[in-house]
Amino acid sequence: xxxxxxxxxxxxxxxxxxxxxxxxxxxxxxxxxxxxxxxxxxxxxxxxxxxxxxxxxxxxxxxxxxxxxxxxxxxxxxxxxxxxxxxxxxxxxxxxxxxxxxxxxxxxxxxxxxxxxxxxxxxxxxxxxxxxxxxxxxxxxxxxxxxxxxxxxxxxxxxxxxxxxxxxxxxxxxxxxxxxxxxxxxxxxxxxxxxxxxxxxxxxxxxxxxxxxxxxxxxxxxxxxxxxxxx
Numbered sequence: 639x640x641x642x643x644x645x646x647x648x649x650x651x652x653x654x655x656x657x658x659x660x661x662x663x664x665x666x667x668x669x670x671x672x673x674x675x676x677x678x679x680x681x682x683x684x685x686x687x688x689x690x691x692x693x694x695x696x697x698x699x700x701x702x703x704x705x706x707x708x709x710x711x712x713x714x715x716x717x718x719x720x721x722x723x724x725x726x727x728x729x730x731x732x733x734x735x736x737x738x739x740x741x742x743x744x745x746x747x748x749x750x751x752x753x754x755x756x757x758x759x760x761x762x763x764x765x766x767x768x769x770x771x772x773x774x775x776x777x778x779x780x781x782x783x784x785x786x787x788x789x790x791x792x793x794x795x796x797x798x799x800x801x802x803x804x805x806x807x808x809x810x811x812x813x814x815x816x817x818x819x820x821x822x823x824x825x826x827x828x829x830x831x832x833x834x835x836x837x838x839x840x841x842x843x844x845x846x847x848x849x850x851x852x853x854x855x856x857x858x859x860x861x862x863x864x865x866x867x868x869x
Contacts, residue, residue: 724749
């Protein structure tokens with residue numbers, strides 16, 4: 639009985655989540671979209687907690703900003719924002735895009751994932767986009783923990799040329815990132831590179847552009863997690 643009730647509430651939430659938050663041009667729908675942003679995307683939690691930190695000179699990471707925080711970024715001198723969630727037409731994107739347009743901040747996207755490996759072309763697009771971003775810029779995902787962490791590692795290691803051990807500090811509990819859950823896939827991708835580099839040295843960007851395989855990453859990570867569960 640309790641399972642049926644739990645399933646009913648889960649299905650109701652899913653229907654509500656999908657039914658609102660797609661339009662901010664009409665006052666009534668804008669109000670619904672705002673509540674969608676606050677409740678379903680957990681924006682209210684990100685008012686006191688921003689997960690904001692410096693990655694490199696003129697490069698920062700954070701969680702999903704709301705309009706008020708985009709204004710603060712403008713006041714800080716931020717010129718562009720890189721959204722790692724992608725353009726999905728829902729309330730977080732719509733309010734961010736509106737704020738950026740009004741404030742003259744460039745908003746770009748490079749979609750990657752927290753619980754599955756990004757494809758090679760998606761990683762390459764992220765690297766290329768980070769190189770092109772006008773500084774100072776902020777890159778963010780939803781919570782600023784996993785996707786922002788991976789992007790920060792790539793920026794530090796590939797673009798800044800920092801030692802990988804130093805770059806990997808951006809994937810840590812400090813940012814509420816955990817490597818023992820499904821989000822550990824982003825750590826596993828970096829582990830794959832380190833193992834390959836130990837066999838025959840290759841720079842990280844070349845590996846991503848020529849050898850990285852997201853299907854191999856998914857399969858080997860699944861095997862790794864299965865092995866952990868058996869112990």
